[in-house]
Amino acid sequence: MRPWTPLVTCGIFLVLAPVNIDAADLMTLVPQLKHGGYVLVIRHGATDESQKDVYPFVFGDMTKQRQLSEPGRQMARDMGAALKALGIPLGDIYTSQLHRAVETGSLLSGSQTIAKTELTDSGAGSAAAMAKPGGNNANVGSAIRDLVNAGPKPATNNVVVTHKTNIADAFGKEFGNVAEGEAIVLKPNPSGAPTLVDRVQAKEWIEHVGRPRS
Numbered sequence: 074m075r076p077w078t079p080l081v082t083c084g085i086f087l088v089l090a091p092v093n094i095d096a097a098d099l100m101t102l103v104p105q106l107k108h109g110g111y112v113l114v115i116r117h118g119a120t121d122e123s124q125k126d127v128y129p130f131v132f133g134d135m136t137k138q139r140q141l142s143e144p145g146r147q148m149a150r151d152m153g154a155a156l157k158a159l160g161i162p163l164g165d166i167y168t169s170q171l172h173r174a175v176e177t178g179s180l181l182s183g184s185q186t187i188a189k190t191e192l193t194d195s196g197a198g199s200a201a202a203m204a205k206p207g208g209n210n211a212n213v214g215s216a217i218r219d220l221v222n223a224g225p226k227p228a229t230n231n232v233v234v235t236h237k238t239n240i241a242d243a244f245g246k247e248f249g250n251v252a253e254g255e256a257i258v259l260k261p262n263p264s265g266a267p268t269l270v271d272r273v274q275a276k277e278w279i280e281h282v283g284r285p286r287s
């Protein structure tokens with residue numbers, strides 16, 4: 074497990090933030106997730122950069138949204154298959170209203186997804202926000218933390234699929250480097266901010282399948 078230091082923003086103890094980004098400790102994390110009680114906040118999978126979003130968003134028109142690329146779709150499928158193979162039970166799947174997030178959640182889980190306004194790209198139409206996410210939308214950040222802290226049903230783990238800017242809004246500018254498909258694993262904390270447990274790249278789940286267990 075990587076080392077953590079407290080992150081304080083405006084005097085509020087938010088989460089534990091990583092000193093450095095190393096490989097996730099899945100030997101420790103997977104057994105914990107098998108019992109449920111966690112939330113995986115995931116940035117949507119890789120997208121087709123030749124496509125551009127049209128603002129304001131038109132959620133029902135796929136031609137006006139950037140979509141997952143074929144590698145992004147396959148990554149979501151492979152990540153979902155790895156979670157299943159590892160015996161990690163999934164509960165509710167919450168997503169942004171944008172199709173790239175909905176598709177990531179659906180391919181990953183094989184389940185129906187629940188769209189949430191607060192998970193929809195908070196940097197929409199803002200080049201500055203997209204280039205330098207820094208946790209500037211307090212209302213979005215608070216709503217996402219509340220969603221995480223609501224917690225999953227017993228013996229399951231919820232999944233939240235959103236965007237880079239929203240993750241930074243909720244957990245601070247240190248998360249502005251979150252990669253496509255990366256999972257921020259959190260423990261709900263009804264009396265305060267969620268606790269960061271680990272950060273896991275999509276390929277780490279996939280590579281962990283089949284490794285010998287001690």
